[in-house]
Amino acid sequence: xxxxxxxxxxxxxxxxxxxxxxxxxxxxGIASISSHMLISKEAELSASHLLDATIxxxxxxxxxxxxxxxxxxxxxxxxxxxxQAMYALTAEAIKRxxxxxxxxxxxxxxxxxxxxxxxxxxxxxxxxxEIKTKQLGNESWDYFYMDWYQIPALSGKDGWCEPYFxxxxxxxxxxxxSYPLKDKNGKLIAIITADVSIRWITELLETIKPYETSKxxxxxxxxxYINTESDSSLFGETIYSKLHYIEDSDNDIHTLVSKMMxxxxxxxxxxxxxxxxxxxFGPLANGWILSILCDYKSVLANTSKMQSILIIVGIIGLLLxxxxxxxxxxxxxxxxxxxxxxxxxxxxxxxxxTLPEIESDDEIQQLKNSFDYMQRSLKEYIAxxxxxxxxxxxxxxxxxxxxxxxxxxxxxxxxQHDKFDLYALLKPAKEVGGDYYDFFLKGNLLYFTxxxxxxxxxxxxxxxxxxxxxxxFVAGMGLSPEDMVKKINNSISEGxxxxxxxxxxxxxxxxxxxxxxYCNAGHNPIIINxxxxxxxxxxxxxxxxxxxxxxxxxxxxxxxxLIIYTDGVNEAECQDGxxxxxxxxxxxxxxxxxxxxxxxxxxxxxxxxxxxxxxxEQNDDITIMAIKIK
Amino acid sequence: MxxxxxxxxxxxxxxxxxxEKIIFMPQWTPQAQFAGFYVAKEMGFYEKxxxxxxxxxxxxxxxxxxxxxxxxxxxxxxxxxLIPTIKARSKGIKLLNILQITQRSGLMCVxxxxxxxxxxLNNMKIGNWKANSSEFCDIIESYKHxxxxxxxxxxxxxxxxxxxxxxTLCFSYNEYISLLLAVGDIPKENILYFYDYGYKCPExxxxxxxxxxxxxxxxxxxxxxxxxxxxxxxxTHRHYxxxxxxxxxxxxxxxxxxxxxxxxxxxYLALQINPMTGEADFAPVDEMTFxxxxxxxxxxxxxTVKTTYKEVVR
Numbered sequence: 001x002x003x004x005x006x007x008x009x010x011x012x013x014x015x016x017x018x019x020x021x022x023x024x025x026x027x028x029g030i031a032s033i034s035s036h037m038l039i040s041k042e043a044e045l046s047a048s049h050l051l052d053a054t055i056x057x058x059x060x061x062x063x064x065x066x067x068x069x070x071x072x073x074x075x076x077x078x079x080x081x082x083x084q085a086m087y088a089l090t091a092e093a094i095k096r097x098x099x100x101x102x103x104x105x106x107x108x109x110x111x112x113x114x115x116x117x118x119x120x121x122x123x124x125x126x127x128x129x130e131i132k133t134k135q136l137g138n139e140s141w142d143y144f145y146m147d148w149y150q151i152p153a154l155s156g157k158d159g160w161c162e163p164y165f166x167x168x169x170x171x172x173x174x175x176x177x178s179y180p181l182k183d184k185n186g187k188l189i190a191i192i193t194a195d196v197s198i199r200w201i202t203e204l205l206e207t208i209k210p211y212e213t214s215k216x217x218x219x220x221x222x223x224x225y226i227n228t229e230s231d232s233s234l235f236g237e238t239i240y241s242k243l244h245y246i247e248d249s250d251n252d253i254h255t256l257v258s259k260m261m262x263x264x265x266x267x268x269x270x271x272x273x274x275x276x277x278x279x280x281f282g283p284l285a286n287g288w289i290l291s292i293l294c295d296y297k298s299v300l301a302n303t304s305k306m307q308s309i310l311i312i313v314g315i316i317g318l319l320l321x322x323x324x325x326x327x328x329x330x331x332x333x334x335x336x337x338x339x340x341x342x343x344x345x346x347x348x349x350x351x352x353x354t355l356p357e358i359e360s361d362d363e364i365q366q367l368k369n370s371f372d373y374m375q376r377s378l379k380e381y382i383a384x385x386x387x388x389x390x391x392x393x394x395x396x397x398x399x400x401x402x403x404x405x406x407x408x409x410x411x412x413x414x415x416q417h418d419k420f421d422l423y424a425l426l427k428p429a430k431e432v433g434g435d436y437y438d439f440f441l442k443g444n445l446l447y448f449t450x451x452x453x454x455x456x457x458x459x460x461x462x463x464x465x466x467x468x469x470x471x472x473f474v475a476g477m478g479l480s481p482e483d484m485v486k487k488i489n490n491s492i493s494e495g496x497x498x499x500x501x502x503x504x505x506x507x508x509x510x511x512x513x514x515x516x517x518y519c520n521a522g523h524n525p526i527i528i529n530x531x532x533x534x535x536x537x538x539x540x541x542x543x544x545x546x547x548x549x550x551x552x553x554x555x556x557x558x559x560x561x562l563i564i565y566t567d568g569v570n571e572a573e574c575q576d577g578x579x580x581x582x583x584x585x586x587x588x589x590x591x592x593x594x595x596x597x598x599x600x601x602x603x604x605x606x607x608x609x610x611x612x613x614x615x616x617e618q619n620d621d622i623t624i625m626a627i628k629i630k
Numbered sequence: 631m632x633x634x635x636x637x638x639x640x641x642x643x644x645x646x647x648x649x650e651k652i653i654f655m656p657q658w659t660p661q662a663q664f665a666g667f668y669v670a671k672e673m674g675f676y677e678k679x680x681x682x683x684x685x686x687x688x689x690x691x692x693x694x695x696x697x698x699x700x701x702x703x704x705x706x707x708x709x710x711x712l713i714p715t716i717k718a719r720s721k722g723i724k725l726l727n728i729l730q731i732t733q734r735s736g737l738m739c740v741x742x743x744x745x746x747x748x749x750x751l752n753n754m755k756i757g758n759w760k761a762n763s764s765e766f767c768d769i770i771e772s773y774k775h776x777x778x779x780x781x782x783x784x785x786x787x788x789x790x791x792x793x794x795x796x797x798t799l800c801f802s803y804n805e806y807i808s809l810l811l812a813v814g815d816i817p818k819e820n821i822l823y824f825y826d827y828g829y830k831c832p833e834x835x836x837x838x839x840x841x842x843x844x845x846x847x848x849x850x851x852x853x854x855x856x857x858x859x860x861x862x863x864x865x866t867h868r869h870y871x872x873x874x875x876x877x878x879x880x881x882x883x884x885x886x887x888x889x890x891x892x893x894x895x896x897x898y899l900a901l902q903i904n905p906m907t908g909e910a911d912f913a914p915v916d917e918m919t920f921x922x923x924x925x926x927x928x929x930x931x932x933x934t935v936k937t938t939y940k941e942v943v944r
Contacts, residue, residue: 147788236887240813
């Protein structure tokens with residue numbers, strides 16, 4: 001299967017898809033946050049309005065009840081001289097207002113002589129709906145100490161008491177509105193009450209839930225939940241008993257409760273079990289608190305659904321964009337693919353391949369033209385390259401042959417002699433070089449030389465070859481080193497229009513006396529036993545014809561060690577430009593005692609030079625000759 | 631083998647048949663104040679003592695005295711505070727305190743305003759239970775030279791919440807907790823514990839009629855033993871004790887909540903710790919304290935006949 005990343009069309013389409021997706025995500029994100037904020041705000045506002053409306057509705061109903069009770073109180077005052085009429089008044093109050101489940105006119109103690117307790121009471125029979133009447137109050141049900149009586153009696157004010165289960169009266173949970181009826185002197189006559197079933201309030205509150213999961217709480221002044229029929233777990237609980245199980249760390253909830261119970265009106269957000277919610281709350285006129293609690297999850301449920309749809313549509317759209325882009329890019333880049341194939345064929349050497357026809361007049365056409373030009377240029381260049389390569393190959397072959405010839409001119413077989421040991425090596429910087437060495441025995445004389453023609457490469461090699469030939473010629477004549485050098489100098493100087501020259505050291509060792517006679521023509525001083533040999537200055541050969549070269553001699557001893565070398569040794573450079581140098585060379589030669597043979601000395605010196613120069617390219621021929629007197 | 635099984639069944643049946651039927655009435659409606667009794671019954675501690683106990687609570691909202699139930703013989707054992715016990719004995723009702731449950735007073739006063747000392751109660755309108763009668767009020771007023779406007783209330787905390795009184799008497803394990811769960815928080819400076827001002831009278835104990843005691847001493851001993859066991863079990867198994875208390879509340883249609891019962895049990899168990907020993911040892915009230923209370927009641931004319939320690943305490 002072809003990897004998708006290799007296709008330009010796919011890659012470009014994916015890039016476009018990626019960019020579009022990023023824009024889509026940002027757009028969705030902004031839209032989501034904005035819509036969440038707007039809808040949340042709207043929900044909070046809506047819940048707040050709902051709260052106000054509900055409070056108004058409850059208060060309206062309560063006012064109706066309060067008005068009914070106050071009307072009854074007026075009639076009680078009118079008919080207080082007729083105790084038996086009180087029963088009818090309580091029944092009529094229930095008849096007039098369907099929300100009133102029970103009505104009592106609880107007279108103060110002994111209001112009627114001989115009647116410590118007198119409290120006519122009517123109530124709606126829960127099973128039949130029939131209104132029944134009875135007398136409340138006796139020693140075991142002392143209504144004077146009931147909240148509904150005692151609080152208004154003490155305060156002189158009307159009000160709603162805490163919800164309670166009335167065992168003596170209606171046998172259901174109710175809250176009672178109490179109105180204290182007083183005479184002209186402010187003395188209490190009776191407490192007129194209306195019992196309201198909590199069920200009525202619960203049913204009302206059930207209808208105002210903004211969302212299915214919303215909770216509506218009506219809370220009494222003492223923190224008790226009033227509407228518990230819809231949520232039995234709240235029965236008997238107070239807001240603080242519920243708060244008892246909420247950690248102190250949930251500050252938001254504690255603050256919310258504190259605000260609610262202090263009678264504030266407002267809205268607070270809080271987090272509970274990783275769910276954000278808000279509560280709108282406000283007090284009723286009677287001191288009760290109404291709170292509507294909504295969780296944002298429900299508030300934003302529809303938004304979340306819309307977002308899901310938007311995301312699905314977006315993903316489908318993105319996929320369509322991808323497919324469209326892919327098709328368009330594929331169509332527009334097909335000439336590029338053809339060009340690519342042609343380029344591949346050209347790269348494989350088919351310079352005559354035909355480039356595809358491009359109909360458009362755009363960058364692709366320009367690219368095709370460039371390819372065309374490149375094809376022709378390559379064709380010409382390759383032809384030229386073939387030609388020059390052939391020439392170079394020929395030249396390299398010739399150079400290789402020259403190198404072999406030059407190397408073959410050097411002596412590779414070293415004499416095995418009982419009075420001396422000799423070894424030499426030459427490592428040219430290029431295929432051919434200007435260094436050379438030579439030696440031969442004639443009777444009891446060992447002739448040896450080492451030279452360095454000026455420059456490098458083929459010119460130096462030619463000079464070297466000439467010098468070697470002359471050296472062999474003059475050496476055979478049995479001349480002294482100085483005469484040998486003079487002959488060589490004159491031969492090279494003759495017709496030397498190019499100013500070529502050769503430095504050389506020529507030595508002749510008498511194997512009987514071990515006297516070394518030598519002539520140094522501008523060459524590096526040789527080292528004997530770790531010290532430079534004191535030499536008279538002579539100029540290099542080829543510069544001045546008939547120059548008067550001076551000979552010198554030195555008496556060698558048994559074990560004398562000679563090191564003769566060219567400047568490729570002491571001038572070898574490392575990468576930072578430092579030279580191997582005379583001091584390092586002399587120091588090295590002083591440590592050759594451990595080496596067994598002259599070959600080891602030559603090879604080790606070469607290794608020391610290479611170690612010093614590291615990776616640096618060799619810039620001059622290196623020639624080393626070592627002779628040791630036995 | 632068959633004979634042995636028949637015999638065993640017969641023995642068990644005879645044990646069940648011979649179990650002493652006792653009606654015990656706590657002095658108030660169901661709540662964790664009586665958790666030890668509930669636990670003793672539910673765990674079978676009474677049964678193991680050969681007792682068939684009925685815990686009969688007074689009706690919710692009823693103002694009828696539990697003592698009346700005892701004197702009328704409708705109950706055999708009654709939970710009652712020490713002062714009404716002494717008072718009843720002084721009136722000739724031959725009561726005996728067979729077990730002192732709480733070891734110190736949980737009586738306190740909660741005010742709408744800060745109380746820097748007991749003298750601050752002077753001229754205040756303070757709610758007091760009808761069932762508590764006026765003995766405590768008179769003793770406090772007499773001993774501390776106070777003039778308090780006591781407002782009798784049936785129960786609860788409504789008078790305080792509706793601010794028709796300046797302050798209210800509370801028991802630390804009951805009304806005070808109800809208040810906390812109604813208003814959320816009460817500043818500590820608005821609270822006064824009478825124990826801190828020398829009121830050493832312990833409250834809840836178990837009483838029986840002397841005649842019943844004399845006839846059923848062994849039964850009472852077993853009842854006391856099982857009751858102590860129940861309370862000790864409740865102390866170490868508070869969650870279970872609250873569960874049982876909640877069950878009794880529900881059965882008696884008591885409007886309450888678990889938080890209140892938990893807090894009540896904790897406080898009530900704390901009141902069972904004897905200040906002298908630091909342990910819940912159910913020690914009877916000491917004679918000196920008893921006599922101090924008797925003298926205070928005599929001084930305030932709540933009793934006219936001196937009651938002795940030996941007459942009341944067993």
